[in-house]
Amino acid sequence: MRFTKDHEWVRLEGDVAVVGITQYAADQLGDVVFVETPEVGKIVSPGDSFAVVESVKAASDVYAPVAGEVVEANTDLGSAPETVNSDPTGAGWFCKIKVADKAQVEALMDQASYDAFLATL
Amino acid sequence: MTDQTLKTTPLNAAHRALGARMVPFAGYDMPVQYEGVLAEHRWTREHAGLFDVSHMGQAKITGADAETQFERFVCGDYQGLKAGKQRYSLLLNDKGGILDDLMAGKPDHDGLFVVVNAACKDADFARIEAGLQGDAKLTRLEDRALLAIQGPEAAEVMAAHEPVLAEMGFMDTARLKLFGEDCYVSRSGYTGEDGYEISIPAAAAERVWNTLLEDARVKPIGLGARDSLRLEAGLPLYGHDADEGTTPVEAALTFALSKRRREAADFPGAERILKQHAEGADRVRVGLHVKEGAPAREGAEIADEDGNLIGQITSGGPSPTLGKNIAMGYVPADKAALGTALQVIVRGRALPAEVVAMPFVQQRYYRKPAA
Numbered sequence: 001m002r003f004t005k006d007h008e009w010v011r012l013e014g015d016v017a018v019v020g021i022t023q024y025a026a027d028q029l030g031d032v033v034f035v036e037t038p039e040v041g042k043i044v045s046p047g048d049s050f051a052v053v054e055s056v057k058a059a060s061d062v063y064a065p066v067a068g069e070v071v072e073a074n075t076d077l078g079s080a081p082e083t084v085n086s087d088p089t090g091a092g093w094f095c096k097i098k099v100a101d102k103a104q105v106e107a108l109m110d111q112a113s114y115d116a117f118l119a120t121l
Numbered sequence: 122m123t124d125q126t127l128k129t130t131p132l133n134a135a136h137r138a139l140g141a142r143m144v145p146f147a148g149y150d151m152p153v154q155y156e157g158v159l160a161e162h163r164w165t166r167e168h169a170g171l172f173d174v175s176h177m178g179q180a181k182i183t184g185a186d187a188e189t190q191f192e193r194f195v196c197g198d199y200q201g202l203k204a205g206k207q208r209y210s211l212l213l214n215d216k217g218g219i220l221d222d223l224m225a226g227k228p229d230h231d232g233l234f235v236v237v238n239a240a241c242k243d244a245d246f247a248r249i250e251a252g253l254q255g256d257a258k259l260t261r262l263e264d265r266a267l268l269a270i271q272g273p274e275a276a277e278v279m280a281a282h283e284p285v286l287a288e289m290g291f292m293d294t295a296r297l298k299l300f301g302e303d304c305y306v307s308r309s310g311y312t313g314e315d316g317y318e319i320s321i322p323a324a325a326a327e328r329v330w331n332t333l334l335e336d337a338r339v340k341p342i343g344l345g346a347r348d349s350l351r352l353e354a355g356l357p358l359y360g361h362d363a364d365e366g367t368t369p370v371e372a373a374l375t376f377a378l379s380k381r382r383r384e385a386a387d388f389p390g391a392e393r394i395l396k397q398h399a400e401g402a403d404r405v406r407v408g409l410h411v412k413e414g415a416p417a418r419e420g421a422e423i424a425d426e427d428g429n430l431i432g433q434i435t436s437g438g439p440s441p442t443l444g445k446n447i448a449m450g451y452v453p454a455d456k457a458a459l460g461t462a463l464q465v466i467v468r469g470r471a472l473p474a475e476v477v478a479m480p481f482v483q484q485r486y487y488r489k490p491a492a
Contacts, residue, residue: 031159056158
């Protein structure tokens, strides 16, 4: 699993990247009450705001970690947004992106680098 | 704003000891949540929530003419207010715009005890001080903390410390010894629940806070849940749902225009406000149920059924109690009737909404049975 400084995680399955937000991000947001996942077919670039996660207090953007095409969104989050809190790196995934360049995933932080990054916050 | 410039309440160390997440609010370092906004919101609706609201401004206005003098700034009847009662009112500018909303009462026989919003307190008190005439005098009570305990179990919790508190009704206020300290207490709050606000000397605040938290029915509640609770109760948040550009009629706060003051037409902006009161305002604050999709928050546009933009949301979010999205906003008077179908625009998407009655969640203030 790889990570961004905006606290998204990416897990490669073949040439498809599963994307979600990290435990740290979920804890910072608090109780998630609404998730807006990207539409299937959407073409995204790294850093594009492509999803929104809402707590009681505020809406926060989620950024595309890599370039590619959204091929699937986790529609279960519509009725169970709290899954983002209870299982952010598992059932709380946001969407799947068919990646243009796998090297973009490799270039992101690994677990050790992300942990070191969190320690600086 | 950097941490260095933030002010702190007498309970800052207590919040940190409880693991609160702290945020800047109105120039203060304040707890936004402890355990989590949803859990704290629900705890307050079911048990008793303890809030630190010491950032708010407290003052006494004294002098032989205190009530008459104070009335020159607000639209409430304070000459006619009985001892032991408090009243919600609005500080108005000469155009009838709302400078702040406040509580003022008569807890003792020494003028008025006033509580105003944190972000407005310096301006409010400076305005009143500069305008008071005769021997009327405003004294800021800077050495006092303010606690709120709110929820259906708040009365039982407090009665265990001082039985006389159980005999107070909604909006009753008293000055009494509580926890061995000289306190101003009112049976009021800003959550829609029964409860009390307690002004206590700053030096005793942490001891009293910790004593109250020893009761298993009481948990500390942050500003996050305070906001969602007051939203459900239909209560406006000054600076968002009402401001200098809105009048009491537009803000749907006409109950704050005391009858005697309306008849005398002697408050700031009376001419404009009374005209609106008689004829209706062009636009008015309404409650909205956003029927599907994302919560509509402050700044979201409101459109009519044909998509014409007609107003803006001033605060909104999910209602934990109702399990649906609610909001307040301003719309033209002809779109303000209950049941009117509207739309709100969230991130470019039009979501169906309906004008509904406020409060969204029934208020549960304690009204004393008639004697």
